[in-house]
Amino acid sequence: QVHLVESGGGLVQPGGSLKLSCAVAASGRIFSSHSMAWFRQAPGKEREAVALIRWGAGTTYYVDSVKGRFTISRSSGENTLYLQMNNLKPEDTAVYYCARSSGSSWSTRPSDYLYWGQGTQVTVSS
Numbered sequence: 001q002v003h004l005v006e007s008g009g010g011l012v013q014p015g016g017s018l019k020l021s022c023a024v025a026a027s028g029r030i031f032s033s034h035s036m037a038w039f040r041q042a043p044g045k046e047r048e049a050v051a052l053i054r055w056g057a058g059t060t061y062y063v064d065s066v067k068g069r070f071t072i073s074r075s076s077g078e079n080t081l082y083l084q085m086n087n088l089k090p091e092d093t094a095v096y097y098c099a100r101s102s103g104s105s106w107s108t109r110p111s112d113y114l115y116w117g118q119g120t121q122v123t124v125s126s
Contacts (some may be wrong), residue, residue, distance in 0.1 A: 001070075002029045006099050009120030016088050016124070022081035022117055024096030030079060032056025035101040038072060038083045039110060040094035040122075049108035050096070053084060061108070062120040088124045095119040 005024035012018055020038065024030055034055045041047040052061040059071055069085035071084040081098050099113035109115075 002100055004100065004115055004117035006096065006098055006117040006120040009096060009122045011123045012088055013024065013126050014089060014124055017084070017086045018088065018122060020083040020085070020098075020120060020122075022083075023095055024079040024081065024100070029078075030055050030100065033104040034073065035104070035106050036072075036081045037099050037101070037108075037113060038081075039113075040095070041094075042094040043118075044095075044099045047110050048099070049110075052106065052108070053081070053106060055105065061106075063108075085122070088122075090124045093122060093124050095121050 005023045006040045007042050008020040013051050032055055033118045037052045037053055040049045040050050050063055050066055051070055053072045057063055069087045097119045100115040102114040104114055105112045
């Protein structure tokens with residue numbers, strides 16, 4: 001079992017920044033072939049992949065709506081995943097989840113992720 005615990009959400013004004021963290025418990029359960037991802041889900045909308053990273057190689061993917069504003073990164077030694085979010089917009093408001101892939105899949109589909117955190121709320125409002 002892999003436990004993922006997100007933190008760092010909150011209320012921020014448009015144009016502001018937040019940094020989300022995802023602590024991965026159960027050391028040794030994140031291998032270089034795994035992908036880690038940040039998803040978000042706004043009320044009434046489907047869960048959407050925001051950013052992916054290959055744990056070993058550091059290869060990244062971003063959904064078009066966040067390119068140039070969000071940065072996904074990881075600290076392998078600390079088993080922690082991050083999402084730096086800059087120039088936040090009201091449409092970024094959602095619950096943000098981190099997730100670990102099932103095997104070595106590289107996917108934006110929620111069904112390809114086996115472990116999920118509990119989510120952290122991000123609200124962008126003036």
